[in-house]
Structure formats: C-alpha cells, structure tokens
Amino acid sequence: MTNYRSSFKRPHPLINVSNWHPNTRQIANAIVIFCSVMLCLLSLPTRLPGMELLGLGPNWLLIWVVAWSVKRSAFSGAIAGLTLGLIQDGMTAPYPTHAISLACAGILTAFLKKERYVEEDFISVALIVFGMAIVAETVLALQFMTVSDRNLAEIWTDHQRIALCSAILSSLWAPVVYYPLNLWWEKINLLDQS
Amino acid sequence: MYTLRRWWDRNWLQLGLVGLVISAAWIAKQTQGAAIFEIYQLVTRPFQSNPPKQEVLADAKTLELQVRLEEIQSQNQKLRELLGYVSANQTKGIVAPVVGRSADHWWQQVTLGRGSQAGIKEGYIVTSPGGLVGRVISVTKNSSRVLLISDASSRVGITISRSRYMGIMRGQSGDKATVQFFERVPDVRKGDAIATSSVSELFPSGLPVGRVESVNLSQSPAPEAVIVLSAPTSYLEWVVVYPSN
Numbered sequence: 001m002t003n004y005r006s007s008f009k010r011p012h013p014l015i016n017v018s019n020w021h022p023n024t025r026q027i028a029n030a031i032v033i034f035c036s037v038m039l040c041l042l043s044l045p046t047r048l049p050g051m052e053l054l055g056l057g058p059n060w061l062l063i064w065v066v067a068w069s070v071k072r073s074a075f076s077g078a079i080a081g082l083t084l085g086l087i088q089d090g091m092t093a094p095y096p097t098h099a100i101s102l103a104c105a106g107i108l109t110a111f112l113k114k115e116r117y118v119e120e121d122f123i124s125v126a127l128i129v130f131g132m133a134i135v136a137e138t139v140l141a142l143q144f145m146t147v148s149d150r151n152l153a154e155i156w157t158d159h160q161r162i163a164l165c166s167a168i169l170s171s172l173w174a175p176v177v178y179y180p181l182n183l184w185w186e187k188i189n190l191l192d193q194s
Numbered sequence: 195m196y197t198l199r200r201w202w203d204r205n206w207l208q209l210g211l212v213g214l215v216i217s218a219a220w221i222a223k224q225t226q227g228a229a230i231f232e233i234y235q236l237v238t239r240p241f242q243s244n245p246p247k248q249e250v251l252a253d254a255k256t257l258e259l260q261v262r263l264e265e266i267q268s269q270n271q272k273l274r275e276l277l278g279y280v281s282a283n284q285t286k287g288i289v290a291p292v293v294g295r296s297a298d299h300w301w302q303q304v305t306l307g308r309g310s311q312a313g314i315k316e317g318y319i320v321t322s323p324g325g326l327v328g329r330v331i332s333v334t335k336n337s338s339r340v341l342l343i344s345d346a347s348s349r350v351g352i353t354i355s356r357s358r359y360m361g362i363m364r365g366q367s368g369d370k371a372t373v374q375f376f377e378r379v380p381d382v383r384k385g386d387a388i389a390t391s392s393v394s395e396l397f398p399s400g401l402p403v404g405r406v407e408s409v410n411l412s413q414s415p416a417p418e419a420v421i422v423l424s425a426p427t428s429y430l431e432w433v434v435v436y437p438s439n
Contacts (some may be wrong), residue, residue: 045294086219090227093295162299
C-alpha cells in the first residue's frame with residue numbers, strides 16, 4: 001500500500017478511495033452501480049422540460065448500457081442489457097421484450113470498442129449512443145412486426161419518429177450518465193490493478 | 195474434473211452474481227416493476243402539483259353548456275324511469291394526479307399517483323376533461339398504470355353519436371386514432387361526434403371520445419375514418435378514475 005501511494009498522485013482529496021480496503025471498494029462499486037441504475041429507472045417515466053421531444057424522453061437505460069459496455073466484454077454488455085431490459089419490460093409491457101434490444105446494444109458497443117474504431121471521450125460515446133438508440137429501436141420494431149397486431153405501415157412510421165427522437169435526446173444526455181460513471185470505474189480499475 | 199473444479203473455484207462468485215442479478219431483474223419483470231413505481235411515487239411526491247384552480251369552468255360558455263347538459267341528463271333520467279329502465283347507480287370517481295409518462299417510446303401509458311389504497315383496481319376507466327382517456331392496466335399500493343386510448347394496441351368499440359353506426363377505434367400516436375367501421379357504407383361525416391359504444395365490454399357506453407377529422411370510404415377491407423381525440427392525452431395532469439361496468 002505504501003509504495004503504491006508514493007507512485008500515484010491522488011485524484012481527489014475529498015473522498016480518498018485509494019485508502020479503502022479492496023472489499024470496501026467492491027461494495028462501494030456495487031452501491032454506485034445500483035444507485036445509478038435506480039436513478040435511470042426513476043427518470044424513465046418523467047418528462048422534464050428540455051428533455052422532451054414530441055412527447056418522448058431520452059432512453060436512460062440505453063445510455064447506461066452503453067456507458068457500462070464501452071470498456072467491458074461483450075458478455076457483460078449482454079448481461080447488463082438483458083437485466084435492464086427485463087426490468088423495463090416490467091415497467092411497460094412484456095411483449096415485445098426490451099431485453100433483446102438492450103442486449104444487442106451492449107454487445108455491439110463492446111465490439112466497437114474492441115476494434116478501436118473510436119476514441120474514448122464523450123463526444124464519441126454520444127455518437128455510439130446515437131447509433132445504438134437506432135439499433136435498439138429497430139430491433140424493437142422488428143419484434144413488433146412479428147408478435148403484435150399493429151399495422152405494418154404504422155410501425156415503420158412510428159419507428160422513424162421514435163428512433164430519431166430517441167437517438168437525438170439520448171446522445172445529448174449521454175454525458176450526464178457516462179462522465180461520472182466512467183470517472184468512477186476508471187479510478188476503481190486503476191486501484192484494482194495496482 | 196480438476197480443471198472443472200479450478201474453473202468453478204475461480205468463477206463461482208461471478209456466476210452467482212450473474213444469477214442473482216438476472217433473477218432480480220426477472221422478479222422486477224414478473225411484479226410489473228411494482229417496487230420501482232412505488233419508489234417513483236415516493237420520490238416525486240414533493241413535486242406533484244396541487245389541483246388546478248377552476249379557471250376552465252369560469253368560462254361562461256362552458257357553464258352554460260354544463261347547465262344545459264345537466265338539464266338534458268335529468269330529463270333523460272326521468273324518461274328512463276318512466277320507461278322502467280333500471281339505471282346503474284352513479285358512483286363517485288377517484289381523482290388522481292398524473293405523475294409520469296410511459297417508461298419507453300412505443301407505448302402510450304401514464305402513471306397515476308393513486309393506487310389500490312385509494313380504491314383503484316385493474317380495468318377501471320380513466321377519464322379527464324374532454325372524455326375517455328384510457329384503462330388501468332396495473333395497480334400498486336400507491337400508483338397505477340394506465341394504457342391510453344391513443345396507444346396503437348388499445349381497441350375501443352365506438353359509435354357515431356348522430357347515426358349510431360358502430361366501429362372499432364385503434365390508437366395512433368399523438369392525439370389521433372383510426373376507426374374501422376363494420377358496415378360497408380356507414381353514415382359518417384367530418385365533424386361527427388364519437389362516443390363509446392353500448393356493446394363495448396371494457397368501457398361503459400356513451401363516454402365522449404372525439405370528433406371525425408376525415409373519412410375514407412374506399413379503404414379496404416373496411417371503411418376507415420381518422421378521428422381527433424377530445425381529451426388532451428399528451429398534456430394530462432389530473433384524471434378521474436371510475437369503476438368499469
């Protein structure tokens with residue numbers, strides 16, 4: 001612990017995470033994950049002024065899944081998408097399921113980073129969120145085509161409107177979720193490796 | 195066997211966590227996210243608005259129309275009594291604030307800030323100034339979720355108030371809906387008032403729904419009309435919940 005401290009400049013003097021026991025850090029990490037997911041879930045039904053376009057809000061869960069999968073494996077991206085998708089199903093309607101679309105977004109995001117197509121800053125994360133929002137809504141639209149009794153033409157006109165609004169809003173609000181979570185996970189990773 | 199054991203020793207915690215997380219999500223799905231909506235209702239309680247002043251009713255024209263309507267309703271009541279028609283006893287509605295919209299983009303739902311504690315049950319009818327709004331699809335202790343009639347999956351049996359022709363209304367996004375008629379050539383015109391039909395099982399008859407905006411009689415397989423909903427489904431703040439028949 002001591003030699004590590006001398007070699008590493010502490011990033012923030014207020015909360016000194018580096019002094020914590022690794023197990024405490026793990027628990028803190030779990031709490032951060034739980035609370036951030038909870039915040040995203042609770043902001044889903046709200047439509048605050050400035051967060052609304054044609055009656056639609058940002059897709060907070062998608063932003064969270066992208067922020068999670070950017071530096072993780074495709075498997076953990078899929079698990080995150082599946083979990084949040086199941087919860088969102090509970091909050092809206094089970095068929096068609098959101099789990100598939102969010103899991104697709106998680107897997108694709110993880111692959112994107114592996115290939116190093118884009119740098120890791122929040123402009124590119126906003127771009128990834130933009131693309132993933134369109135992917136996720138398209139997967140949902142395809143499911144609607146197969147399982148629901150909705151009119152085919154209506155699904156695709158709805159899809160255009162929803163995908164575009166969701167993509168614009170989600171990418172605009174992505175840094176709000178991505179920036180603090182990314183800072184925290186970077187710090188934790190650095191400490192775990194040292 | 196040994197490698198399996200070693201793999202297990204290394205990964206049991208991760209596997210267990212993944213199992214735990216997925217089962218928690220599964221429970222959230224099976225309970226319709228009840229816990230989340232309860233917390234949402236608790237968190238947003240300080241921000242929920244008070245009942246709006248009766249400014250709308252101050253409008254003289256509205257008052258006049260209301261008086262006329264009451265007059266006609268009481269006349270109707272008397273005539274029914276004369277005919278020996280046993281009317282269902284009038285129940286008082288439950289006033290509920292709208293605290294949230296749909297949690298995703300494909301469904302037109304709203305969350306109300308009253309639940310089973312206030313007497314709301316699944317299947318109850320939701321109205322607002324302007325007419326029918328939707329139907330309660332799930333209830334928790336202090337919140338309930340409403341599927342709006344503007345949702346593409348909701349179906350309402352309707353009738354044209356003037357000519358009594360019937361059809362089925364299907365929601366479109368926003369404040370529009372499409373009606374498919376049962377007859378080949380229905381008597382319907384632009385501007386006709388639409389109300390719920392008396393053969394509808396989910397909704398009580400005679401609730402105002404909207405007005406016809408355009409008619410397309412050549413539509414196949416059935417003639418269609420586009421209607422504008424009279425209730426402002428996009429700007430709901432307070433609604434009244436009634437028991438279904």
